[in-house]
Amino acid sequence: MNLLGRSVLTDGDRLDVDGASVRLKVDRRARRVSLRLDRTRREIVATAPSIRRLPEAAAFARQRAQWIAERLAELPDAAPLAPGLLIEVFGRPVRLEAGAGRARWIEPADGSTPRIAAMGEGEGYARAVVLVLRKKALEVLSARTAHYAARLGAPMPKVSVADAKSRWGSCRPGLRGAPGVIRYSWRLALAPFEVADYVAAHECAHLLELNHGPRFWAHVRALVGDERRHRDWLRAEGARLHAFGR
Structure with missing residues (x-):
């Protein structure tokens, strides 16, 4: 006062x-x-x-x-999570359902729609589903990071996911023999695969170039082609991804 x-x-x-x-x-x-x-x-x-x-x-x-x-x-409506909801994970339809025990991803052997089974209600159910999505995001983005790091001739960095509010990814190159670190937003799992894949290529390019200069973008375009459509998608749809589960 x-x-x-x-x-x-x-x-x-x-x-x-x-x-x-x-x-x-x-x-x-x-x-x-x-x-x-x-x-x-x-x-x-x-x-x-x-x-x-x-x-x-x-x-x-x-x-x-x-x-x-x-x-x-103008903001998109919040998208609470509940059994029966059909969502997209890396561009694939995935059905949410109620289940007992630990929340898990179910990949049917017959190739039908994958499912996420979780127990609980309301916020508890949503947290369990998000935990599964974070694990799937880490799995897929780690694989794409390994792919692009190898193509660039860069050592494989440590990869993690978080619920970042301002960045889809961040990169800290390795120093003095220590591996680099790349962190992604787990919400990239809700984007089309090619958009999330572009972010992985973008962050891997930072392993070689700590800027957004011509050489950096040359690396990105050598990996994924014209990146502008992916950047446009994130600008247009990013708020919707951040509304998911709220």
Whole structure:
């Protein structure tokens, strides 16, 4: 509290604007107060160049209540997980079903639609399904990473998956004999295989080039061809993937 008894706004605070939650953010690189929709986190961000100007950012957000409501209405609906739902995993239809015991992926011997069986209800069921999807994402993306690292003549990096909010993948090349590290968003399992495959090629190219310069893109295109359609797909559909299971 300040000396006048009013709350002091800080970076990360949230305010209610006609029922919508707005996150306040300080970005010292910003030149002015601004509002934006973070489609990945499904929230509005009010940015100020300094803590001193956060009240100005808050006031600006309140003035733009209608704009905020319109932007949030553009977001895809949340997609809760429940038995009976048909989803796509790396482009393949997969049926969710109720089951006993540990959540698992079921690959029918007759080649019919795969299934994910999990027990529980509501959020518990969703967490169990996501655990299976994370394992499938790690399996497939590890295999594609091994494939592209070998094609590039780079040592196989360590691979992991996480629920990243701002990146589909990240790469830390190996140093002094230690293996590199590539981390992917598990939500790539919800994208078409060729899109997830492009991300694997992209991150493997960073094992050789720590930038997005001409040589980097030459490596990517040698692996997967024209990458622009995959990047466009992620820009158009990324928010939907992040809404999955919420």
